[in-house]
Amino acid sequence: MYDTISAISSPYGTGAISVIRIDGPKSYEIIKKLTNLDEIKHRMVYSTYIYFENEIIDQVNVVFFKSPKSYTGNDLVEIYAHGGVIVTRKILETVLSSGARLAERGEFTKRAFLNGKISLVQAEAIYQIIEAKSEISLKMSLQNLKGGLNEEIEYYRREILNILSEIEVTVDYPDDIEIDTKNIVKEIFRIKNEIDNKVTNSKKALMLNDGIVMTIIGKPNSGKSTLLNRLLLEDRAIVTDIPGTTRDVIKGEIDINGVRFIIVDTAGIRETEDIVEKIGIDRSLREMKKADIVLFVLDASTGFTKEDEFILKEIENNNFIPIWNKCDSSLKINKKFEDEVKISALTGEGLRNLENKIMSKVKDIVKSGTSSHITTQRQVEILERVNLYLERAVKSLEEGFELDIISFDLRKALEELDTLLGKRFTDDLLDNIFSNFCVGK
Ligand SMILES: Nc1nc2c(ncn2[C@@H]2O[C@H](COP(=O)(O)OP(=O)(O)OP(=O)(O)O)[C@@H](O)[C@H]2O)c(=O)[nH]1
Ligand SMILES: [Mg+2]
Structure with missing residues (x-):
């Protein structure tokens, strides 16, 4: 389902070392051909030369990461070259002429997301680590890369799911089970309050980021x-x-x-x-x-x-x-x-x-901001929508509406949480997130 892509992953300009990445099914074949090595073992560093039409292009180190144990989850190659502008570009051109296409912005990380290596929240964290303008934002992003926000969102999901199953049992067996409306309202309120607090702290977190x-x-x-x-x-x-x-x-x-x-x-x-x-x-x-x-x-x-x-x-x-x-x-x-x-x-x-x-x-801003794992406006807006659905569910319950209507709202809240994590997504959403990344990330 993937083609083979390549890009320069280090910043443009002269440096000590530059990095060229190749990802996809042909990456192994391409690097073997360019280096003339007989075999390239998974995660071993090879000090070698890159050739094009029998001419040496550069002396490099090469690492092959075999799928699924790579950043993207696909077969991935990293070439560490001498960090000159011309030499780096020449290696990229050689790779491209051997059957890879130029990667789009953030495409490596997008592949990591699509392959289930990272959640959308973790992809956002990777972007924010690169863009971090202060130590505090860096710290917050690193926590999310480790899965801080994932855990919290999973917790909200579980709680809402519990309530939903309680309601749905009643819908399925209306004669046998009496619904405890009061308790359900109480439970929804409890979660809603937790999310409300989260949103308040999150706004402070965004303030710290910006x-x-x-x-x-x-x-x-x-x-x-x-x-x-x-x-x-x-x-x-x-x-x-x-x-x-x-x-x-x-x-x-x-x-x-x-x-x-x-x-x-x-x-x-x-x-x-x-x-x-x-x-x-x-x-x-x-x-x-x-x-x-x-x-x-x-x-x-x-x-x-x-x-x-x-x-x-x-x-x-x-x-x-x-x-x-x-x-x-x-x-x-x-x-x-x-x-x-x-x-x-x-x-x-x-x-x-x-x-x-x-x-x-x-x-106070620093304290409550850093205790929050929310680091983007997208995440805040989703949590606000979750709370609107929870509010609506409570209102419907109190006004004695059919249970179907209440479970509809709870389901909507769950869908929002899934969108936050990236379990549900649209191409537009992915484009929006990954087009901010650099080429080669
Ligand atoms: N002695 C002394 N003079 C100062 C100090 N701070 C500023 N000044 C002087 O006060 C004058 C005005 O400084 P500015 O920084 O331009 O003042 P401002 O508030 O920006 O003024 P506006 O832009 O006109 O509103 C300058 O001559 C400064 O050198 C200070 O701490 N001590
Ligand atoms: Mg002034």
């Missing part, structure tokens, strides 16, 4: 852009002593203790007649609403002003950290907030304290 958005807000000239540059360790935003310097939103990424943050610098908020500045301030307010954390920058050299009062009203409902900046200069501050932090964005003083404060703000 990066926690931290937006710097404050009046003009308070040192927001200086703070951005300091946190990013580079001169990203323009800094001047002219109030109203920043007009547009500027973003950057940092890692604090293994957690990924997206930092957003914004235009200083004040009343102004300047049209461009006004637009900038509108954008600041918009960014503020999207923030997970607001860094509220106050100027220690001016003290708390009317402008700050105005901004405070805007951010009151946000999760914010009050920061007195410019603490290296003459201070005009009285303690205003219980949890305020004093820094100098100019000298870097107090930055460590600020980072600690930030970490304590996200402690």
Whole structure:
């Protein structure tokens, strides 16, 4: 059912070693022909040469993984070549001219999925390991590769299946068995609550994956852009002593203790007649609403002003950290907030304290996020749909509907869980997932 595919699995460019993979029924035959080896044993490393029309192309190491004990589950060959662009491409061309076709993105991993080597959730985990932008996302993806999420979903499946069988027995023998509606409602609610908690934690997990958005807000000239540059360790935003310097939103990424943050610098908020500045301030307010954390920058050299009062009203409902900046200069501050932090964005003083404060703000997100195995939007959406079906089943039960209708909803919930794991899938779904992968993965 498979043809033979090949691709360069290492990144494009010059490196110490490059990897070319061949997968499918002809892979053994192709590698034997290209190396002139008499026999290539399963999982043995052969140091040899690759030839094309009796001419040496490269000296390589070759490993043959016999089906089913390979990444894909098919016969698979890996060639480790000297990592030059030309030599690697030449080997690939030779393999292709010997009867393989060029692999599509993620096709090796897709084959692993289709052969039942990994679940869809594990395929997603593989993608996320490659794409991980922080240690925490890496950790979460590795847990799923090990089967963390599979186990949880299997547990929900079993629980729903138990309820379903209880109902179906009653449907089959309506005269003999009395249905305990109350207990069934209770059971469905219990599972639904567990899934609800899971979804809540999952959203935090997604936040950790995408990066926690931290937006710097404050009046003009308070040192927001200086703070951005300091946190990013580079001169990203323009800094001047002219109030109203920043007009547009500027973003950057940092890692604090293994957690990924997206930092957003914004235009200083004040009343102004300047049209461009006004637009900038509108954008600041918009960014503020999207923030997970607001860094509220106050100027220690001016003290708390009317402008700050105005901004405070805007951010009151946000999760914010009050920061007195410019603490290296003459201070005009009285303690205003219980949890305020004093820094100098100019000298870097107090930055460590600020980072600690930030970490304590996200402690809860990190804790509940890392306890969740959900790592993609697709997985969250499926769990939300499962809960809608469970909710509907409960409602129908309470309103005294036919048991058939209730088991229909429970079955739908089960189908959703199967889609999550990839026990049920469509070509579109697979295309969607695997087309994000690199060629050769
Ligand atoms: N002494 C001192 N000066 C600072 C500090 N942080 C920023 N400044 C100075 O304050 C001025 C304004 O800094 P910016 O970072 O541009 O301020 P901003 O809040 O981004 O200003 P807008 O973009 O206009 O809203 C510059 O002259 C900075 O050098 C600090 O910690 N100490
Ligand atoms: Mg600025």
